[in-house]
Amino acid sequence: MQSFFKTLSLGQQYMKLWPMRKELYALFPECRVISATRFGVQWMPPVAILSATLLLNHFGSAHIPQTLTMVLLILGLPLQGLWWLGQRADSQLPPQLVNWYQEIYQKLREHGCQMSGYKGKPRYWELAGLLKRAFSELDQAFTRECL
Template structure:
């Protein structure tokens, strides 16, 4: 079980780096909001954890140490929850509507001369993220605007 969770966290980190953070995608996919919240929680939650434990012990004493540690562990778990969600999502297969959209974008990008691998028969969100990142990086905005 631990191996699957660590692999999901690693997949989540890679997916977070791969997913294009474009405003056009924010209304279509939850990834943009989850990635933004996860990045913020990675920066902020360790400080919240330490601050909450220190504040609770300072105000109530050491008799509430177990509760203070539980609250600190909760704050520390929030970034992991985001990374696990992203890792799980990256390995899910695309639904049929997104699958046809993926194939359409792939075909249009090949017509524009982009060097791409052959499309997967059952792509997952990770492949969609790579394709969209390539599209936003290599194609001009006028061409990608027609997709959104």
């Protein structure tokens, strides 16, 4: 059970790290998953309470098991997004993205950015950090060129 909570925590951290830029929406599903997860975290608890209230008011206490099942389903939707993000953050990059990662890493070093040690097998977590740094420290011409 501990790895489940570690994965959710990693997903939450990855959600904060990933740069939400319009240039990345077409390339990575993270942007859409993060948007949906943030929406779910914000709105699903009130929706669950409203649904439970309406169902119990309309059908009465005879339908408590169905009401609880629906509430758990609604509350579980944001957890699915966090789980997916946590799994994704810990996944290694495919070979095509490793080359792209190396290219961005080299461009950052050429522009004089202090970089930590290069990872031989980078994960999506490292890619998110690298992209966030590239968007914050380099000019728009570079980001248009690399993306």
